[in-house]
Amino acid sequence: MEGNLAGSGCLERVDGGLTDYGIEMMQEMNRLGILVDLSHVGYQTSRDAVQFSSKPVAVTHGNSLSRVNHKRNKPDDLLKAIADKGGVIGATIFPPFLKEGGVKADLSDFVAMIDYMVNLIGIDHVGVETDFTEGYGREFFVKILTGNSKRGPKMDMSFLPVANPKGLESARDFPNVTAALLEHGYAERDVRKITGENFLALFREVWQ
Amino acid sequence: MEGNLAGSGCLERVDGGLTDYGIEMMQEMNRLGILVDLSHVGYQTSRDAVQFSSKPVAVTHGNSLSRVNHKRNKPDDLLKAIADKGGVIGATIFPPFLKEGGVKADLSDFVAMIDYMVNLIGIDHVGVETDFTEGYGREFFVKILTGNSKRGPKMDMSFLPVANPKGLESARDFPNVTAALLEHGYAERDVRKITGENFLALFREVWQ
Numbered sequence: 144m145e146g147n148l149a150g151s152g153c154l155e156r157v158d159g160g161l162t163d164y165g166i167e168m169m170q171e172m173n174r175l176g177i178l179v180d181l182s183h184v185g186y187q188t189s190r191d192a193v194q195f196s197s198k199p200v201a202v203t204h205g206n207s208l209s210r211v212n213h214k215r216n217k218p219d220d221l222l223k224a225i226a227d228k229g230g231v232i233g234a235t236i237f238p239p240f241l242k243e244g245g246v247k248a249d250l251s252d253f254v255a256m257i258d259y260m261v262n263l264i265g266i267d268h269v270g271v272e273t274d275f276t277e278g279y280g281r282e283f284f285v286k287i288l289t290g291n292s293k294r295g296p297k298m299d300m301s302f303l304p305v306a307n308p309k310g311l312e313s314a315r316d317f318p319n320v321t322a323a324l325l326e327h328g329y330a331e332r333d334v335r336k337i338t339g340e341n342f343l344a345l346f347r348e349v350w351q
Numbered sequence: 352m353e354g355n356l357a358g359s360g361c362l363e364r365v366d367g368g369l370t371d372y373g374i375e376m377m378q379e380m381n382r383l384g385i386l387v388d389l390s391h392v393g394y395q396t397s398r399d400a401v402q403f404s405s406k407p408v409a410v411t412h413g414n415s416l417s418r419v420n421h422k423r424n425k426p427d428d429l430l431k432a433i434a435d436k437g438g439v440i441g442a443t444i445f446p447p448f449l450k451e452g453g454v455k456a457d458l459s460d461f462v463a464m465i466d467y468m469v470n471l472i473g474i475d476h477v478g479v480e481t482d483f484t485e486g487y488g489r490e491f492f493v494k495i496l497t498g499n500s501k502r503g504p505k506m507d508m509s510f511l512p513v514a515n516p517k518g519l520e521s522a523r524d525f526p527n528v529t530a531a532l533l534e535h536g537y538a539e540r541d542v543r544k545i546t547g548e549n550f551l552a553l554f555r556e557v558w559q
Contacts, residue, residue, distance in 0.1 A: 147356065151370070155370060155371055156369075159366055162365070163362075167501060
């Protein structure tokens, strides 16, 4: 989530976009069949990645910024650009990306986020992703949110301890997502797309 | 002249400014008494460096962009900002930075560049620097202008082979600079500043 030689992370003060090296690196990833994942990447660098990549790209885990204001979430124009290129966004269960004002979110917030993004970018471009961090505590988050800095974490740590949404406490609750989507009115075919087939199709295209 | 973890080089496609890590690195350089040299740095990253550094910074070798349009030269507002902070610009003999439209430059072009910068930012903020590359040929320049790229040099190589300005072919010609500045009308005191004392004063302040 910091800057690196390829571009800027989403927690950086400024984001100039993909560096020259970043463009070459991404084109080499395209050539080798490596999926470009913009989940932790800054806005301008992400826009550049969509522009310069010859293959679809993903946000494997991230939500809509217009619904939930968090630096890890993505503006709608970026979500649209990724979808226009054939990419997939993995709607994410991690509570701070799912609901503002604290960590309390539940299964209905997750379904609402999926629903918002499906309406925005289409049924073929939304997946689900957990970002579960079971067993990881403060030390882990301090480490990944501090990076190279000597100043400590670059994000307010008040989201700790992570309490997964009610109804989505762990991987064993995945059938609840399927049930909630069906109950919300999605056809079985669409539920299959959201819960796996969209990402599988993307992997097939990029990895081949 | 490429981007790195601290910020953007002057040959980069885009320049977002100092990264978060770059700010911390520069402040650590300030603490340790290491001079920040913006010679190969991009414009916005340089402006940020001037803003965030607690000590004067330098362009040890570089000229005015408004006089000679070259990516290694610096816009006048940047030169002024560096001077306002107590920094020094080393006017540079390297021919492509000294005269447009080819490599033919002479001692009078160097004096004219010094004179322009002295009038712009004051007698206390201009020094002289050679960027002499005697003994280095095409291979060297290809290497430093290619960096991490697999595409080859990021700069038009038509400036090769480097022909140092007439009257400034090598280090033994330095007395010619002194003579030319005196002849141009500079007082001896000012010639001493330009040819050494300004940089010495900067080093004393930053290195202490």
